[in-house]
Amino acid sequence: MKFTIKKDLLLDALNKVSKAISTKNLIPVLAGIKFELKKKKLTLTASDNDITIQTSIESVNEDDFNVENEGSIIIQGKYILDIVRKLPDKYINIEVIDELKILIYTENSEFNLNGISESEYPNIGLEESKKKVNIKAGVFKSIVNQTAFASSNEESKPVLTGINLNIVGDMLECNSTDSYRLARKVIKLDKVSEDNYNIVVPSHNIVEFSKILGDDDDIVELHIFSNKILFKTGNLKFESRLINGTYPNTSNLLPDDSFLIVSTNLNDFYDVIDRVSILTSDKEKNIVTLETDEDILILRSSSAEIGRVEEKMKITKNNSENIKISFSAKYMMEALKSFSTETVNIHFVGEIKPILIKSTEDETLTQLVLPIRTY
Secondary structure, eight states, X not given: OEEXXXXXXXXXXXXXXXXXXXXXXXXGGGGEEEEEEETTEEEEEEEOSSEEEEEEEEOOOTTTEEEEEOEEEEEEHHHHHHHHHHOOOSEEEEEEETTTEEEEEOSSOEEEEEOBOGGGSOXXXXXXXXXXXXXXXXXXXXXXXXXXXXXXXXXXXXXXXXXXXXXXXXXXXXXXXXXXXXXXXXXXXXXXXSSOEEEEEXXXXXXXXXXXXXXXXXXXXXXXXXXXXXXXXXXXXXEEEOOOSOOOOGGGGSOSOOSEEEEEEHXXXXXXXXXXXXXXXXXXXXXXXXXXETTEEEEEEEETTTEEEEEEEEOEESSSOOOEEEEEHHHHHXXXXXXXXXXXEEEEOOTTSOEEEEOSXXXXXXXXXXXXXXX
């Protein structure tokens, strides 16, 4: 194997696939990246058994990428990434000598690495389904950004560490919950799905994929199988395992009606909660209390060791009812951050019932935060 490639092209591909490299893996070969050079195409593959990422570079322009000899080798991921990132040259040469010795060189630099035979690498198919679901990359990124934060970190409830994708007809419903809050996004697909799907994708994996997505207008293909999902966009393939288990029916959590709806400026409300939470003693719960009094919203927090704070702000209410309720400032702020609208409506159902956050400008997104009893 021998080729010359523009550094930026190779670095971009390495940055994508390196997200699937795990230093903790029990199989040493999986700490490597598989380089496969055939005809005028370089394919890079990395996997940690949980996710697999593959991307390819085509030799369209000899100024960008020039192939001399075909071949394949496994190169240790951490070192090839560091080498390519730190080399100052515009072009990098990579050559395999004596089957397992790798020479990486430029005009003034030369690195010799020990490679691993490709025969040791697990057989990775990355098969595609005949029935795929298409979503625009920009829409996919917004779905992940608006829901993933609400998933759980507790491995004791594996199914809650994932994002639930529920596809029926031309509707995609995405849910994420850790039992204390819920994020739900519903979008209409451009095309009716041939099959219905109800799957749970590990939240960490889907976030990593969204980070390497390109232009918002690119199409992301979802190829769904019984135990895995393959995301494909352009020359990039990203495969993730699915989480076994039945996702809870989150529709039961959403109240049908509310006795009070408060409308407020999103940024002002966020900033007030942010300031009031400064004096909360427990960083995990950081409880603040909200109270309405006519067209005034009062937010308070206190700590026996630190002190107390109170802030007021103007609001609009849909009736003359009032409420007093406590909640986690952290959870409320994360829910508010998922909206990109100017105003939000806070729906109150009762002092011990879930708080619903919605926007009149974006009906596809619903956030729910459970209250905290303070007495």
